[in-house]
Amino acid sequence: MSEADGLVRLRQPIGVTYNWSAGPNATSHLAGLMNGQFVGKRCPSCALVYFPPRNGVCPKCAKILAGDVEVGPKGTITTFCIVNVPFLGQKIKLPYVAAQILLDGADISMQHLIQECEAEDVRIGMRVEPVWKDKSEWGATLENVQHFRPTGEPDRVMGAESGAS
């Protein structure tokens, strides 16, 4: 409780626990993660591969995504942010690199953590691979991957639109 100009402010934390229904289209993706695999889905109309398949619908064609496609495990950094800002609930030591990674075989990037190199050495086009946690810690989450690290392979040349997803 604090007062400014004689007016009272109360501090009132709010907590909410939700359930999340994955639905049939995200289930194979989540089951894949529990087996150490990256499973995406292909749009039956434009044939692009979504990983993760989010809501099970192609955002462009509005078609229900169809076949499972295994992607990765290696990928390429398309763009990134070096985070220097502490915030509530943060678990990772600063500064850290949050990168958009385009997994091999996927048509859309996903965000993950880059470690095992200096932040200043991270670059667009850098090839990376996942470092998985111990199997005993796995669940239906991308957090099964502790982080991605450079593979040392030559950079992949990205298009001029490297800021694109």
Added chain:
Amino acid sequence: MADLCAVVGVGQTKHAACRADVSIAGLVREAVDRALTDANITIADVDAIVIGKAPDSLEGVAMPELWLADALAAHGKPVFRVHTAGSVGGSTAIVAAQHVMAGIHGTVLTIGFEKQSDGNAMWALSVPIPFGMPVHAGAGGYFSPIVRGYIGRSGAPKHIGAMVAVKDRTNACKNPYAHLHEPDWTLEKALETPMLWDPIRFIETCPSSDGAMALVLMSEERADKHAGPKAWVHATSMRSEPTAFAGREQVSPVAGEMCAADLWRKAGIKNPAEEIDVVEMYVPFAWFEPMWLENLGFAPRNEGWRWVEDGVTEMGGSLPVNPSGGVLSSNPIGASGMLRFGEAAMQVMGKAGEHQIDGAKKAVGHAYGGGSQFFAMWLVSSTKP
């Protein structure tokens, strides 16, 4: 054919990091009372109320439009709530204008607000997404990689963001309602501020603000009988697209280009940079000024940063952008879009005081929200279309 609509009253709060002197209801009422006074009407003259704000999680008050109905004196009147994330202030004003243009209501009051100090927006915008990797760090963490993409493709020098920030902070000193009044910034000092979300520096980020904006809109029939300056709405436009899809142009989203093209077409604008006198543009991170100059069709692709460097967007330039100080100087999120729309109206009404652009006849208000996925714009003028 739609009816005409005019802004006849504008009212905003003093924006600040913490308006501990008022409740949310008091904050909203402050802007409403000023807008009604500016329009020289009372709440009894208002037919309908349209209110907007960003996600309820920002203050932890669910459905504030219900809770605020009494403070708004909405008894016996229709109240509508709009939500389109950060663009909500713009889209709320558009929905209000559409009530008038559709001939349904003659006088509509519209409000956008946010009391960021009552909650924690950084947390509210970084809630872990189920089954994803929690490395996301607020809005800055989301937009920084996109800014990196723009710098890479345009070849812009690294100081452009800081130049925009110094301009907006300097302009804000002429706006008594702006949150930040920091007259002493220089480019050199700005470049010394730390990288928060590399490549975004501290100076290049918006503050967290409490504030509200309210507008009074009238039909042509009522506005014609109304004394005082008016801002006639020549055109409005909204467009949206999904946050993420394969091949998405993140730096210059197609929905933003479509929104602007639609606005220029509806308003009969052939050359926006020539025909528009002043722009209030949604720039929460400084690099978005050159990015939106290109996205909206003012500057050629990859040339927006040159306009910044050449001073085109300064108050004395040929296309002043954000003479109010913009989002970089005040960011009550749910109000920020309406501040852009309202400040554009103030310019053509001749009510912008020290940050008035002399002789402004056509002004644009612009807002975007979410992951650069909701766009809202309007074009207002001192004369009827």
